[in-house]
Ligand code: SAM
């Protein structure tokens with residue numbers, strides 16, 4: 395197992411299969427790769443199914459145990475089902491993050507191809523606010539969520555970005571999802587770095603306080619020590635990576651761009667490693683490099699690795715998926 399200077403190994407990969415998207419969300423970071431392209435834009439540079447299969451297969455040699463497809467909007471790709479089918483032969487745990495607008499007609503086929511779970515981005519259940527944020531229609535997204543639940547792509551995790559326009563509607567969203575079997579809600583902190591401004595950002599302290607006070611139970615996930623708030627049995631999680639060294643210290647993810655470059659951190663593009671045209675041994679070397687050279691972003695761009703200024707692994711909890719403790723308030 396290869397690890398970086400902080401003792402971090404990699405266990406999952408997020409593959410951006412396109413830069414194209416049919417929405418135009420006002421906060422979109424597009425995996426740090428600049429503005430998304432329109433759905434019909436030229437896309438000859440996108441990864442082929444065979445390239446994805448080869449990358450996943452090589453990633454498995456380095457400890458990759460789960461794959462998440464993302465974009466852009468991955469469902470603009472008509473061959474996504476085939477891609478998933480080939481990926482699951484290498485790594486069975488394959489999931490997808492989608493804006494949900496095209497999910498209803500494809501959920502069953504995606505499941506049949508081997509997809510395990512889906513994250514659907516849903517910032518608001520108010521059609522007007524939804525359109526203001528995402529420049530798309532809410533109805534098809536809700537239909538996509540329903541269909542994903544019906545065909546068993548569960549848990550269906552709803553991603554709600556928490557920023558100026560949505561922060562006051564969190565209680566309404568929780569009311570919407572509470573008690574819904576198979577649904578989880580992830581409240582995702584707006585990440586300002588990649589969109590070059592922070593005017594949309596809000597302080598999450600009030601949100602955390604509200605969750606603590608109103609959840610029926612609070613659990614703590616081993617990974618990142620994230621707290622999980624239960625509302626009528628439905629899990630609500632606050633994902634707050636911004637300026638959070640503990641988040642980075644527990645990061646076990648690498649990324650692959652739609653052009654096949656290996657990327658060590660969402661927030662960095664200055665160290666992309668191209669893989670096209672590499673033979674098998676060169677591709678392994680590229681994986682070795684991207685894993686060993688990773689730096690915890692919110693520890694700063696640390697060059698003196700020995701100083702361990704960015705929360706070395708010995709000082710931080712080890713990652714894991716399990717919910718381990720129940721210690722929160724009840725109300
Ligand atoms: N198009 C798909 C979607 O919207 O789910 C997948 C790609 S999108 C880049 C992946 C996730 O990142 C979505 O849940 C989206 O809401 C979230 N996201 C995009 N920009 C963000 C930002 N600046 N801060 C926090 N989350 C963001």
Ligand code: SF4
Pocket residue numbers: 415416417418419422423424430465466467493515528
């Ligand atoms: Fe970005 Fe996803 Fe919104 Fe498209 S749907 S603009 S990729 S966040």
